[in-house]
Amino acid sequence: MLTNERHDYILRMLEEKKTVKLQDLVEVTDASESTLRRDLTELESMGKLERVFGGAVLPGRNLQEPSMDDKSTRNLKEKKSIAEYAASFVQEGDSVFLDAGTTTLQMIPFIKDKNPVVVTNGLPLAVALNEAGITTYLTGGMLKPRTGAFVGAGALAALGAYHFDICFLGVNGIHADYGYTTPDPEEAAVKKKAASHARKTYILADHSKVNKVSFATIMDLQDAALIVDGVPAETLQEYKKITTVKVVEK
């Protein structure tokens, strides 16, 4: 393999994945570690990439902080904590379903180093997964303008073709008597079907959802575990009678 070919290969891989590991390059290119190190330092001196411990990344692009609209910034800190905790359940190479939603969106940076294969029905999720260099599948279907979620027959049919090691869903309300609720029947159907194709399902909810009954659809998701933060002790007891509960520590 010519030196230029290697350089080109590295840059193209970077374009695609935004980040590249030295060891991966060694495996793929049949060149020695030393040679690839030299390649990286050279490309760095040309400003084509930026070296980091273990590999390289695209230069300069660390500045962009994703601008969020009102809804997604609300309870952002809590959501990030929950997302990080939830992400710890993901194993290396898992096939993961991420529900459309702002909390699941926050999980992306925390799972990206586990080389997951992610299926989602959320448009913003797909964009973010793509930028994070994660192998991404999208269910497709009809796009709901307000939420950016794909629903309907198309989405349900697509879900039938997948099986997940682990599945993360958001909800709008949790109640000890009524269970999980979400306002849109179509989104509820997608959540339910995704859960039915997963070995293990987790529900993510910050404290604002607790003991709230969202106007509408009730979801029967008995064997899913619940991940919450800041729940009063007594409420917690009630929930624990019904399902597995994981609490995020502050």
Added chain:
Amino acid sequence: MLTNERHDYILRMLEEKKTVKLQDLVEVTDASESTLRRDLTELESMGKLERVFGGAVLPGRNLQEPSMDDKSTRNLKEKKSIAEYAASFVQEGDSVFLDAGTTTLQMIPFIKDKNPVVVTNGLPLAVALNEAGITTYLTGGMLKPRTGAFVGAGALAALGAYHFDICFLGVNGIHADYGYTTPDPEEAAVKKKAASHARKTYILADHSKVNKVSFATIMDLQDAALIVDGVPAETLQEYKKITTVKVVEK
């Protein structure tokens, strides 16, 4: 082997592979290393190639395909003209397929007042359609990082469920002999299937695609119409023998 034959051979090999090793040439051409070195230095002085350690590459441009960001601004004015003209074929309430690509992306503002239902396999398209308030369906499937296109079994299966009044596709090359070409076989498969589910299909291409054979997959799309700009009159004649051609006026 004659000197000229060798030169031609080297250049043709370069066109195909974008890069060539000296040792490979020695094996193939039965000429000595010295001779082939002389060939390379000579061709370099004529500007036909660029020597690198171990062989040669095509001059100037990098071999890496320009990424979405780079591509999207190139020929933007032409693309907008083509997009506006193409959009004029859309009728009120049509079901429309928009291929992933920068030219089809430009069509969105021009069709939005016609209340279409749009199906696409492009991630950036879905985002833009959503923002434009257009009823949007996405095929889903595996996401190709570089182009933002959904491909593979998931995308093809989803397409089976739709039927389009009108279908717009982009290509990478048009040639009177070779027809339409595009570098990625998976994207080609999606285009083909979309066309087969449409009453009418249009191919969009700016002049930079004309008489170019993209390295790879040839698509058989005989009954599609071609929309182009700035094509020489004689080339136009050749195309018109094969297919319907619409030319964008300046």
Added chain:
DNA sequence: TCCAAAATCAATCATAATCATTCATAAGCA
């Protein structure tokens, strides 16, 4: 928190591959 193990790094060296140059031979042509 701290420490130890593991991974990664930069620097160095010897080897291997490639290079430009030179020279001698062979072929084509008047």
Added chain:
DNA sequence: TGCTTATGAATGATTATGATTGATTTTGGA
């Protein structure tokens, strides 16, 4: 023949490569 051109082999110089070393950084657990 005499002249030019193309070729292949040989030389030492240059460049790229892979292995090794010890230093540095990260990671995981006490």
